[in-house]
Amino acid sequence: MSETLTKSAARNIFYGGTAFFFVIFVGLVAHSVSTVNEMAINHPVTPSVARGKEVWEKHACIDCHTIMGEGAYFAPELGNVWVRYGGRDDAAGARESLKLWVKNQPSGIEGRRQMPHFDISEPDLDALVDFFKWTSEVNTQNWPPKVSG
Amino acid sequence: MKYESQKVALYYIAGALGLFVAQILFGLVIGTIVVVPNFLSELLPFNIARMIHTNALIVWLLMGFFGSAYYLIPEEAETELYSPKLAIIQFWLFLFGAAAAVVGYLFHIHEGREFLEQPLWIKLVIVVVALMFLFNVSMTVLKGRKTAITNVLLLGLWGIAVFFLFSLYNPSNLILDKVFWWWVVHLWVEGVWELVMASILAFLMIKLTGIDREVVEKWLYVIIGLALFSGILGTGHHYYWIGLPAYWQWIGSVFSTLEVAPFFAMVVFTFMMVWKGGRSHANKAALLWSLGCSVFAFFGAGVWGFLHTLAPVNYITHGTQVTAAHGHLAFYGAYVMINIAMFTYAMPNLLKREPYNQILNMWGFWITSSGVTFMTFALTFAGVVQSHLQRVLGMGFMEVQEQLGLFYWMRLGAGVVTFVGVVLIVWSLVVPGRAKAAARAAIQPAE
Numbered sequence: 001m002s003e004t005l006t007k008s009a010a011r012n013i014f015y016g017g018t019a020f021f022f023v024i025f026v027g028l029v030a031h032s033v034s035t036v037n038e039m040a041i042n043h044p045v046t047p048s049v050a051r052g053k054e055v056w057e058k059h060a061c062i063d064c065h066t067i068m069g070e071g072a073y074f075a076p077e078l079g080n081v082w083v084r085y086g087g088r089d090d091a092a093g094a095r096e097s098l099k100l101w102v103k104n105q106p107s108g109i110e111g112r113r114q115m116p117h118f119d120i121s122e123p124d125l126d127a128l129v130d131f132f133k134w135t136s137e138v139n140t141q142n143w144p145p146k147v148s149g
Numbered sequence: 150m151k152y153e154s155q156k157v158a159l160y161y162i163a164g165a166l167g168l169f170v171a172q173i174l175f176g177l178v179i180g181t182i183v184v185v186p187n188f189l190s191e192l193l194p195f196n197i198a199r200m201i202h203t204n205a206l207i208v209w210l211l212m213g214f215f216g217s218a219y220y221l222i223p224e225e226a227e228t229e230l231y232s233p234k235l236a237i238i239q240f241w242l243f244l245f246g247a248a249a250a251v252v253g254y255l256f257h258i259h260e261g262r263e264f265l266e267q268p269l270w271i272k273l274v275i276v277v278v279a280l281m282f283l284f285n286v287s288m289t290v291l292k293g294r295k296t297a298i299t300n301v302l303l304l305g306l307w308g309i310a311v312f313f314l315f316s317l318y319n320p321s322n323l324i325l326d327k328v329f330w331w332w333v334v335h336l337w338v339e340g341v342w343e344l345v346m347a348s349i350l351a352f353l354m355i356k357l358t359g360i361d362r363e364v365v366e367k368w369l370y371v372i373i374g375l376a377l378f379s380g381i382l383g384t385g386h387h388y389y390w391i392g393l394p395a396y397w398q399w400i401g402s403v404f405s406t407l408e409v410a411p412f413f414a415m416v417v418f419t420f421m422m423v424w425k426g427g428r429s430h431a432n433k434a435a436l437l438w439s440l441g442c443s444v445f446a447f448f449g450a451g452v453w454g455f456l457h458t459l460a461p462v463n464y465i466t467h468g469t470q471v472t473a474a475h476g477h478l479a480f481y482g483a484y485v486m487i488n489i490a491m492f493t494y495a496m497p498n499l500l501k502r503e504p505y506n507q508i509l510n511m512w513g514f515w516i517t518s519s520g521v522t523f524m525t526f527a528l529t530f531a532g533v534v535q536s537h538l539q540r541v542l543g544m545g546f547m548e549v550q551e552q553l554g555l556f557y558w559m560r561l562g563a564g565v566v567t568f569v570g571v572v573l574i575v576w577s578l579v580v581p582g583r584a585k586a587a588a589r590a591a592i593q594p595a596e
Contacts, residue, residue: 007363010370011297018377025381028400029328032393036324039392050321057261063196068391069468070327071263072199074183076546077468106190113182113547114190135323141398143390143464146543 043137052131055124064115066149068140075113077149082129082136084147091133098132099125150498152223154230159499160240161216162492166575168209168247169485173568175202180561184554197254200266204254206480207264208247211309213488214345215243215282218302220495221352222286226293231285239281246274262330265316272316279310297366298348298355301373305344312336324392331387338484339383339408339450343376346446346487347415353439353494354419358426368418372411379407386458390467398460405458412451412483415443432497434510434577438490441514445482445521453478453525465540470553471532478525481518489514489574496578510577517570524563531556 056062064075087094102125105115120128150156178198182188189198223230230236250267253259259266267275283306290299315332351369355362385401419440430436453475457466466472497504531553538549 005367005371007297007367007370010367010374014370014374014377017374018381021378021381025384028382028396032388032397033325033328035394036322036328036392040322045322053321053323053326060196060200060259060261060266062261062263063199063266064194066468067323068327070391071468072196073468073470073473074179074195074199110187113186113195113550116190116194116196131323138324138392140390140392141395143467145464145540148539148543148545148549 039139043134045134046130048127048130049134051124052127052129052134055120055128056131059118059120067135068138069143075115077144078132078135079138079140080136080144080147080149082133084149087133087136095126095129098129102128150220150224150495150501151227152229154233154236155220155223155495156499157230157233157236157240158216158220158495160237161212161219162496162499162578164240164244165209165212165216165488166492166578168205168212169571170575171251172202172205172209173564173571175199175205177561177564177568178202180557180564183557184561193255197257197259200254200259201251203264204247204250204266208243210480210484210488212240212243213492214306214309215239217345217349217488217491217495218282218286218306220491220499221302221349222289222299223293225296225299225352226290228289228293231288231292235281235285239278239285242274242281243278246271246278262316262319262326264334265330269317275313276310279313283307283310296362297369298352301344301351301369302348305341305348308341308344309337312341327391328388328393331384335384335387336381338479339380340377342484343380343411344373346442346483347372347376347411349487349491350415350419350439350442353435353490354422354426356494357428357430357432357436357439358422359428359430360422360426365422368414368422372414372418375407375411375414379404379410383408386460386463389460389463402459406455408458409447409451409455412443412447416447419443432494432504432507434504434507434514435490435494437511437514438486438493441518442482442486442490445478445486445518447482449475449478449480449482449525453529456529466532466536469532469535469539470528470556471536474525474528474532477521477528481521492578500581502581505581506577509573513570513573513577515570516573517567520563520565520567520570524560524567527556527559527563531560 056067061067061078062071065071066073066077066079068079069077081098082094085094085097102118102120105117107114175198178189178193179195179202182190182195182198219230219236250271253268253271254266258268260268265272286306287303290303312333315329318329320326320329347369351365354360355365382400383405385397386405387401388397389401420443423436423440457463457471457475493510534556535549535553538544538552539546
């Protein structure tokens with residue numbers, strides 16, 4: 001490597017540059033967080049949505065499914081499952097179908113991926129659906145490209 | 150090995166190797182569930198086996214980092230470890246935490262965020278483990294010689310602990326949850342872990358090639374500079390589609406493209422050092438792993454990362470098997486290989502054996518690397534087909550998965566090959582081989 005760059009110069013560039021980029025990063029994240037909080041005014045995380053997220057976490061759904069593309073890629077994307085089930089046109093119907101789906105697992109069909117049976121109470125199931133509905137309404141820059149998720 | 154206290158590294162290396170085998174076994178289990186869906190479906194659901202697979206990986210890599218640090222720091226600082234006893238207590242506490250987590254998972258006791266499934270009390274145990282470790286190594290460096298390598302290593306290790314604290318923050322707003330979840334996940338593997346990796350690599354280059362420390366340390370600062378200048382804002386590539394402003398598409402695309410640079414620099418660095426160094430070190434296997442590490446990290450983290458990091462591409466590929474392909478090759482190249490390189494270098498010194506079972510170890514290198522490479526190709530092809538069918542044509546997820554069966558079988562086969570390679574690696578490190586008289590004669594007085 002060139003003789004003009006000394007070790008202490010390289011070190012100083014590293015520390016200075018890292019601090020510089022980290023400050024920019026923190027600034028941008030702070031701005032992003034403020035936009036999320038603004039969005040939450042018209043699109044609030046209700047107690048039911050928050051409870052739904054707890055149900056989602058309790059059963060480690062993310063270790064099979066994905067939500068907004070993040071998860072285990074083993075089972076369908078659920079960030080837009082509300083839309084896929086027609087929740088925008090028929091909210092009551094979508095809610096019933098989603099709850100029924102969860103209750104009827106595992107399917108036991110040979111050669112098909114199995115979702116475990118989770119004992120989820122009726123109010124918790126409703127909360128979970130509220131969480132899916134809330135998530136489907138987040139402005140994700142039009143991701144996913146197709147309703148298939 | 151010059152200092153008696155370096156021996157605590159043996160605990161960590163043994164623990165890491167054990168968990169490495171467990172990680173691959175659980176990988177085989179979930180690889181099998183993907184192709185034979187009814188396999189164990191009642192007893193061990195996919196999500197549980199998967200969290201054991203990923204958690205075992207993370208824990209053994211960290212354990213390897215701890216062990217590497219305990220080996221490296223006394224030698225660099227030229228002083229005994231501050232407290233070998235504390236290091237041993239820390240090991241058992243960490244192993245206990247990891248074991249308790251796995252047993253808990255089997256009984257469905259877990260939290261629900263990917264990779265951070267550990268119950269709160271285990272997260273707190275991990276914090277305590279980290280504090281014990283940081284206290285011990287920091288005190289050692291403070292009383293000893295300070296080198297660029299220990300500086301960078303400590304910075305990386307402190308960073309790991311600091312960013313782990315974000316795992317304790319779980320807001321009920323999913324968007325904010327994701328924003329700060331990435332502060333653990335991304336700022337670890339595409340941030341501070343790279344500091345740990347680069348400093349271990351620099352240490353190995355000094356030892357194995359005999360190149361002047363000044364040159365190596367200057368390279369080290371350049372490499373980690375490139376890593377953090379690109380990697381910090383590169384976090385943006387995770388902020389594209391989770392409910393954040395669109396400017397992240399530009400920031401993430403530009404800076405994560407630059408994330409290839411530090412990995413390319415590592416390839417140039419390691420090959421230059423070996424070429425210019427001219428020392429023929431007896432531990433050929435450690436050198437092979439060191440060079441392999443930079444090359445595989447470049448392809449896995451660098452090239453396979455770039456493959457799907459540009460926002461318009463990621464829009465189509467996000468959350469498909471393309472991501473899985475990248476994840477496997479990147480973790481293998483960057484963090485598995487740096488750990489095995491260090492273990493391969495350190496074990497003969499720690500056990501006061503001559504570099505042994507070199508041939509077996511190198512077979513392990515080639516077989517494991519072939520397995521992971523083939524797996525990466527299988528998953529990449531699966532991911533491309535999936536992206537097209539699901540994201541362009543709009544076919545349903547399960548329907549698309551049925552089209553990918555062949556790729557998943559190939560992945561499972563590659564997984565079996567990987568497992569064979571891993572067994573060879575572990576065997577070659579743990580079981581003493583017959584030292585050959587000729588090899589002994591060739592050994593030069595290098596550490």
